[in-house]
Amino acid sequence: MTSAIPAKTTTASPAEAGPRLEAGSGNGNRTKTGRAPKQYSDRTRAERRLGWILAGPAFIIMLLVTLYPILQAIYESLFRFRLTAPDERAFIGLENYLVILSDPVWWSGLWTTVFITVVTVLVELVLGFALALVMHKALKSVRGLLRTAILVPYGIITVVSAFAWFYAFDINSGYVNSWFAWLPGIDENLNWFAQGPTALFVIMASEIWKTTPFISLLLLAGLAQVPDELSEAAKVDGATWWEQMRKVIIPNMKAAIMVAVLFRALDAFRIFDNVFIMTNGAYGTEVLSLLAYRQSISRLEIGLGSAVSVLLFLCVLLICFVAIKLFKVDLAGTQGGK
Amino acid sequence: MPSSRRTRTPVRTRPRGTVLAGLVMGTLVMSGCGPAEADNTLTWYINPDAGGQAAIAEKCSEESGGRYSIETSLLPNDAASQREQLARRLAASDTSLDIMSLDPPFIPELAEPGFLAPVPEDVAEATTENVVEGAIAGATWKDELVTVPFWANTQILWYRKSVAQAAGIDTTNPVTWEQVMEAARTQEKTLGVQGAQAESMTVWLNALIESAGGSIIVDPEATADTVELGLDTDAGIAAAEVISTIGKDGLGGPGLPTQDENASLIAFQGDTGSFMVNWPFVYPATVAAVEAGTLDQAVLDDIGWGIYPRMSEDQEAAPPLGGINLGVGAASDNPELAYEAIECIVSVENQSEYFVTNGNPPANTEAYEDPRIEESFPMAETIRDSLQVAAPRPQTPFYNEVSTGIQQRWAPPAAVDPDSTPASSSDFITSVLRGEQLL
Numbered sequence: 001m002t003s004a005i006p007a008k009t010t011t012a013s014p015a016e017a018g019p020r021l022e023a024g025s026g027n028g029n030r031t032k033t034g035r036a037p038k039q040y041s042d043r044t045r046a047e048r049r050l051g052w053i054l055a056g057p058a059f060i061i062m063l064l065v066t067l068y069p070i071l072q073a074i075y076e077s078l079f080r081f082r083l084t085a086p087d088e089r090a091f092i093g094l095e096n097y098l099v100i101l102s103d104p105v106w107w108s109g110l111w112t113t114v115f116i117t118v119v120t121v122l123v124e125l126v127l128g129f130a131l132a133l134v135m136h137k138a139l140k141s142v143r144g145l146l147r148t149a150i151l152v153p154y155g156i157i158t159v160v161s162a163f164a165w166f167y168a169f170d171i172n173s174g175y176v177n178s179w180f181a182w183l184p185g186i187d188e189n190l191n192w193f194a195q196g197p198t199a200l201f202v203i204m205a206s207e208i209w210k211t212t213p214f215i216s217l218l219l220l221a222g223l224a225q226v227p228d229e230l231s232e233a234a235k236v237d238g239a240t241w242w243e244q245m246r247k248v249i250i251p252n253m254k255a256a257i258m259v260a261v262l263f264r265a266l267d268a269f270r271i272f273d274n275v276f277i278m279t280n281g282a283y284g285t286e287v288l289s290l291l292a293y294r295q296s297i298s299r300l301e302i303g304l305g306s307a308v309s310v311l312l313f314l315c316v317l318l319i320c321f322v323a324i325k326l327f328k329v330d331l332a333g334t335q336g337g338k
Numbered sequence: 339m340p341s342s343r344r345t346r347t348p349v350r351t352r353p354r355g356t357v358l359a360g361l362v363m364g365t366l367v368m369s370g371c372g373p374a375e376a377d378n379t380l381t382w383y384i385n386p387d388a389g390g391q392a393a394i395a396e397k398c399s400e401e402s403g404g405r406y407s408i409e410t411s412l413l414p415n416d417a418a419s420q421r422e423q424l425a426r427r428l429a430a431s432d433t434s435l436d437i438m439s440l441d442p443p444f445i446p447e448l449a450e451p452g453f454l455a456p457v458p459e460d461v462a463e464a465t466t467e468n469v470v471e472g473a474i475a476g477a478t479w480k481d482e483l484v485t486v487p488f489w490a491n492t493q494i495l496w497y498r499k500s501v502a503q504a505a506g507i508d509t510t511n512p513v514t515w516e517q518v519m520e521a522a523r524t525q526e527k528t529l530g531v532q533g534a535q536a537e538s539m540t541v542w543l544n545a546l547i548e549s550a551g552g553s554i555i556v557d558p559e560a561t562a563d564t565v566e567l568g569l570d571t572d573a574g575i576a577a578a579e580v581i582s583t584i585g586k587d588g589l590g591g592p593g594l595p596t597q598d599e600n601a602s603l604i605a606f607q608g609d610t611g612s613f614m615v616n617w618p619f620v621y622p623a624t625v626a627a628v629e630a631g632t633l634d635q636a637v638l639d640d641i642g643w644g645i646y647p648r649m650s651e652d653q654e655a656a657p658p659l660g661g662i663n664l665g666v667g668a669a670s671d672n673p674e675l676a677y678e679a680i681e682c683i684v685s686v687e688n689q690s691e692y693f694v695t696n697g698n699p700p701a702n703t704e705a706y707e708d709p710r711i712e713e714s715f716p717m718a719e720t721i722r723d724s725l726q727v728a729a730p731r732p733q734t735p736f737y738n739e740v741s742t743g744i745q746q747r748w749a750p751p752a753a754v755d756p757d758s759t760p761a762s763s764s765d766f767i768t769s770v771l772r773g774e775q776l777l
Contacts (some may be wrong), residue, residue, distance in 0.1 A: 020696070080773065083429045084451050084735065105776040171593040172604050194595035194750060282535035282749065294777055297422055299738055300429075304776070 009154035070313065083300035096307035100327045106291065106308075110315075113287045116200065117268040120207045124264060125257070127208070128215035135216065136223045147217075154213040162277035165206040169193070196284030203285060211267065215260045222256020223249070258329040265319055270312070288312045342360050378406045380672060380679055382437040385413050385420055385662060391439065397587035398682035406675045408437070417441040417537065421738070428453040428667055435667030436676040437683075440485055442476030442663055443731045443741070446558070449479040450539075450735040455666040455673040457483050470725040472659040473701040479733065480559060484665065486680050487701035489692060491660035492719065492724040493545065493615050493648075499642045501525050501612040512655065514648045515546075515580045518613045519589055528591035529584060530602035530614025535749035538598045540731060540741040542615070542657045543748055546577035548656035549728035550649040554740065555732040562736055570766040576649055577746075578756040585751025597748035607637055617660065618721055621741060622697040643717045645724055656729035661701060693718075699725065741777050743767035751766040 039225040040048070043334040100106045131150055138146050153161065169176045173192070180186045180260055192198045226249050234248045240331040250257070272289040291314055296305025323329045384391040390657055395408035411434075413420040421444040427435055428448060440448070448454055462483045466474055473487035495513065500533045502509050505521035532538035544554055552573025556566040568574060584590050591610060593601060599616055603623060606614040614620075624641065624644045627633035646657035664683065666676045682688070689700035690708035699721045700706060747763035748754055769775045 010594065084425060084447050086451065087431065099774060100776060103776045171596065173599050189592035191592045191594075191596055194592075280535070291776065294742070298742065299777060300422075300425055304773070308776075330692070 005250070045258050066170070073306040073309050073313075076302050077310050079303040081301070081303040083302055092303070095310070096304050099304065100307055105286070106288075106311075108284070109286045109288050109291045111193060112200070112285065113269060113271070113289075116204055116207070116271055117265055120204050120211075120268050121261060121264050123204075123208050124215045125211045125261060127212045128219050128260070131212065131216035132219035132223055135220050146231075147220075150216060151213045156210065158273040159208060159277060160212065161210050162274045165202060165274075166193075166278045169202050175276045178182065194283065199279050199283060199285045203271075203278055206278075207268065207271065207276050211264060215264055218256060218260040219253070222253035222260075225256070226252040255329070258323065258327055262320070262323040262329050265323070266316055269316060269319060360509060372513045378404075378510070378672070378675060379438040380406050380408045380433045380676055382408050382410045383413050383435065383439060384410050384452065385417075385439045385441075386415055387698065388696045390692045390698070393695070394683050394688050394692065398679055398764055399689070401682060402679070406672070406679055408679055411662070412487045413439070415445070418738075421447075424448070425453075425500050425660070428669075432667065433669050433671050435670060436670045437680060438661045438665045438667065439469045439488070440665045442473075442659070442661060443665065443733070443737045445476065445485055445665070446479045446733050447664070447735045447737060449484040453668055454484050455668050455670060455676070456673075457486065457666075458677055461677045461681055464681060467702075468704045469701050470703060470722075470728075472728040472730055473661060473663075473727060476659060476661070476702075476733070477663045478729045485663035486665075486677075486684055488662050488684050489689060489698040490663050490701035490725050490728075491617055491699060492721060492728045493541070493617055493658045493660075494720050495646055496606065496614045496616055496620055496723050497642050497644070497646045498527075498606075498611050498613075498640050500640050501527055502642065508628045509642060509644055510554065512645055512648055518647050519580070519583060519587075522589045522612050523587065523752055525612060526610075527612035528594075528605060528610040529612060530597075530606040531584060531590055531594070531625060531751075532602055532615075533581075533585065533590055533594040533749060533751040534596050534598045535745045536598050536739060537745070539745045539749050541660075543577055543581070543744055544729070545615075545646065545658045546580055546649065549646070549653065550576045551653060552577075553732070554744070555734055558733045560734075565734070565736065567740075567764045567767060568761040569767075572727075574760040574764075575756050576753050578759050580649070581748065582590040582754040582756055582759075585754060590751065593750070607633060613647075615658075618699060618715070618717065619697055619716065621717065642722055645720065645727075654727055656725045656727060659725070659728035662698075670710055700727075736771055738765055739770050739777060743770055746777070 044170070068250050078091060079089055080092045080094060085230070135143060135146055135150065168174050170194075171177070171189075171191045174192075176192075177186060177190055181188065192202050230248050230252065231244050234244045239247065270289050271287050272293070275281060275285055275287050275290055276293075281287070281290045287310065288308070292305055292308040294305075295301045295308050299305070382391070384395075392410045395410050413423060419438075420441065424435070424438055424440070425444075426450065429451075439453040445454075465486045466477075466483065469487050470490055472492075473490040474483070476490075477483055477485045477487045495518075497509065499509075501521065503601070505525050507513060507517055507521055518529060520528075532542050545567065547554055550573035552571050553568045556568045557564075560566065570773055585594060588764070590597065591605060593605060597605070599619075602616060603620055605611060606616075606620075607624065608629070621641075624633065624638055628635055628638050646655040648655045664680045666673050666680070670676055673776055684702070684706045686700075686702050689702050689705035690711060692698055693700055693705065694710045694714055696706070699715075703722060706718055706722050707710075714720070731737070734740060743766055744763060747759060748768055753759075766775065770777050
């Protein structure tokens, strides 16, 4: 453990390590003046400039299309402002936030959203891992075909898949009730969208069906990074399949797993399309995105709606913070740089 | 390969400025900012139909002899999304909103902040002659006509003759909800009502309350803070009893909690169909299904119709009212021309034609005299009679809050409790309107 400390002080982060090593060639006191730009070689500087030229425009556009609306939403959330009553606009400070946070509708929406996020991400992780293993082990000749087949649901537009699932389970036009009537609890009179638990089941099943491919591809990339020698060595040492998984493969692809979980959790937390199409938030299926939509777009209450959006944004930030700081997800690590 | 060379070289040789200019021009042309449009072009935002409004637009443009030309622009499918789009455009002072097809419940919300151009007196006079009472009420805000009635819709009672006969119901006289529910119970059939958490729930509840002599909103012109609801009244409780009984006794079938107008039509056409309250689209849709071979002719022959059920024997029903009115945006460049075009659009002849081709009933009673109507819509007389007694939904600038609040508390029907739902939903909507609760 102690040996790691000096190593860390000289190479603070992987991003800085590169330039510093190159700048150091032919220069003795690199540790003191390593940060000064003039210490970089021409090549490094050119690369950095190229990096900015390539990424700069996208970065500026990102700022314009994301930062500006975020700031505007924060500003609007401090007003009582209804689009159809522009003259009555009034500054009310944090009152919108108080109304929202003291309202059971917000909390039930939050718990529904958290429930959907946790269940879908867990199920997707397990299924995705299984699919990734299948793809990893599949013969080279069928690997491409298999990957394409698995990716098909992910390629479908969410609204379209939501309608497909809705009509499959709909009590009038659906076929699910007659196909699965042999299962206990399912008969031709089961109205899936008439109560929360069954409606959430369909919503989550559709979500899982559609996004498991995404998670499995991320995990496949992680699997590919685990050196074969490690598992072979474990096998020689007499490790069972489960021991190899637990002790060798999963620890070595932890970064990939965490990135997959983080990306999917952020996506799942912002779920909108499936709920909007299937139940429109009826009977206990209201999620936070839909709540924000209802205030801003349906009610045209720009202030209240912005406040819900800002709170939703803070929840998403919190998920990122927890993942990156507490679980130490290394977003740079999976770029293949390491 | 020559082709790859062709694609690669021009990018290098073409000056950057040309590419940029091309992009800018392309954007301008696509966003419609170019000077191409003539001054007398009117844009008519229409709700989706079977092409009838586009045909009328073309006809009126031709008849105007070049004074104006109407271009149609399609709005989203459901009324709520149409309102969302129009309200946002109006709030942003979009000058392209020359003529708009508006759903009546949303008109006060747009009229109150002055988003609609005033209707000239002569136009108001000419376009309200012989127009059914309810349609004029729906076009009015604070005693002033703010839009022009175009077509008017109403729900009537549809029934399977065989079921009515077996239940011993005399359909030549007005029927009551009590009779209809009893028939469904004894015949073991399902009722076609709309129990989904959607606008159709408000339509149903409003009709029940109005039929019982009440109103969802007591004083429609009140502000959000002072608005008084009529849900927790005798009429509201009577309505809750009907809805709750149908829900709890399973008279609406298992599909009831998610059933809207289309779903109830499908159920009505099935084996368990008995009585249904629904809009006139039911008839052309059923005829089309028979023609397409997906439905038996026997089902069509078995369908009868009458006026909306009463809440009590001695009180006339107040059926739901719908339809479309035409409004002009306050920011329109050509309001006079737009109203001139509207006068043409809502002509008696066009209203009849629109009914025959698209199945949307005229707001003007004179238009029902067209002989073609009786031929394609044998229930036209019932529709006209129903329109005369139909009651509009609450006319208030906060209609969306009131309606969404009702939907959230009155659906599913089985969860409605006559002892508590009227009072609790009333409190809920009031606190939403005061900005104390989310919706």
